Amino acid sequence: MTNRSERIRAVLTQVFSPETLNVTDDSARHAGHAGASPEGETHFNVEIVAAEFSGKSRVEMQRAVNSALKDEFDRGLHALSIKARAPS
Known part of the structure; x- marks a missing residue:
């Protein structure tokens, strides 16, 4: 099983x-917040x-x-x- 980051990318x-x-996995910045899991992989940034x-x-x-x-x-x-965004 791949990690969530790899699945998102795929x-x-x-x-x-x-x-x-x-x-980018940004889960560590949200530790302890609603929806955050101790295992991480809950909050991501995507630039596409x-x-x-x-x-x-x-x-x-x-x-x-x-x-x-x-x-x-x-x-x-x-x-x-x-x-x-679309390409320039």
Whole structure:
């Protein structure tokens, strides 16, 4: 079984074929907060640049990323900070 960071990266790569993708586990900063697990892997930051986002609003891009990661949310992903954009 891969860790959540690797699964997030794999799903986003498959769905969006991004030019740039950074996935960072930020769980340690949220230890003790609601939704945080002692094992970690609950809070992540994603920076993604993909042609699929061309012409989409910020909200549409974030919804697309959240939708792609629905299974991870169902499996305990609590929070996701998303910086998404189309290529310049």
